[in-house]
Amino acid sequence: MCRKLQRSAGPVKGARLEAVDPLAPFSEKTRGWFEQAFAGPTPAQASGWPAIAAGGHVLIQAPTGSGKTLAAFLYGIDRLDRAPGAGLRLLYVSPLKALNYDVERNLRGPLAGIRSELRVGVRTGDTTQKERRELLKEPPDILITTPESLFLMLTSQARETLRGIDTVIVDEVHAVAGTKRGAHLALSLERLDALLERPAQRIGLSATQRPLEEIGRFVSGD
Incomplete structure (x- = not known):
């Protein structure tokens, strides 16, 4: 399930998003790579890509193995590849350090497949x-x-490298929403937005649907 989120004073509301052609937002070379590599988009991808392309905050809820990580990343990769060389623009945050290294390895396939020169870095403890x-x-x-x-x-001085970010992917949202660690992350995301010319689009990934409203509020910053 994919939900497009809005900032509001009350509960986050959303609707399932459908698209006739979920690959429509992509460049020809990204679309070509995907069609060669996969039989077709998963439900998480089919509903996620149009929502992400439309802007605004998005929450993608799907079980492990549903392709939700690629759903979150591919539009950003495609967009950055069209205008390379502008510095750090896409930030991925996960509370699981081991997952971060898996994600870095998993991005090599799409980047090589579309012949992109985008660079990926990892910073953990x-x-x-x-x-x-x-x-x-x-x-x-x-x-x-x-x-x-x-x-x-x-x-630290590294905050200057964050000023060009326009997209933030937060994985495993269900693991931090409603926790002390999650509260600290929410504060960091607000501090990040304060650095930026305009607030970054947030894409939340969750393996569970409950507590839905709490997870949605965490992603949208309400």
Whole structure:
């Protein structure tokens, strides 16, 4: 299920989004790669891509193995590939450090498939000081990180590399919504938005649908 979210004072409301051609938002080379690599979009992708392309915050709820990570990433990759070289623009945040490295590996296929020169970086508690300096000197187009590392970036010189971000993907939302760790992440996301010329689009990924309203509010920032 995909829900397009709006900022509101009350509960988050949404509707299932349908599209005749979910691949319509993509460039010809991205579409060609996907059609060669897959039989077709999964439900999470078919409803997610049009919602993401429309702008606004989006929550994608689907079980593990449903393709929701690619649903969140592919539109951003396609968009960045059309205008490369503008610095860090897409941020992925997951509370699971091991998942971050899996995601980095899984992005290699799409990037190679569409022959993109976009660069992906990973920053976690395991990132060495040398690697952090390299990320600061030459920020990647896409950064994969944890809530704690995002907080550290926002309170250091590294925050300057975040000023060009326009999309934030928050994975495993159900694991942090309503927790102390989630409250800290929500504050970091608000601090990030305060750095930006305009608030970043947020794409939340969740393996569960409950508590739906709480998860939706977390993603939209209400």
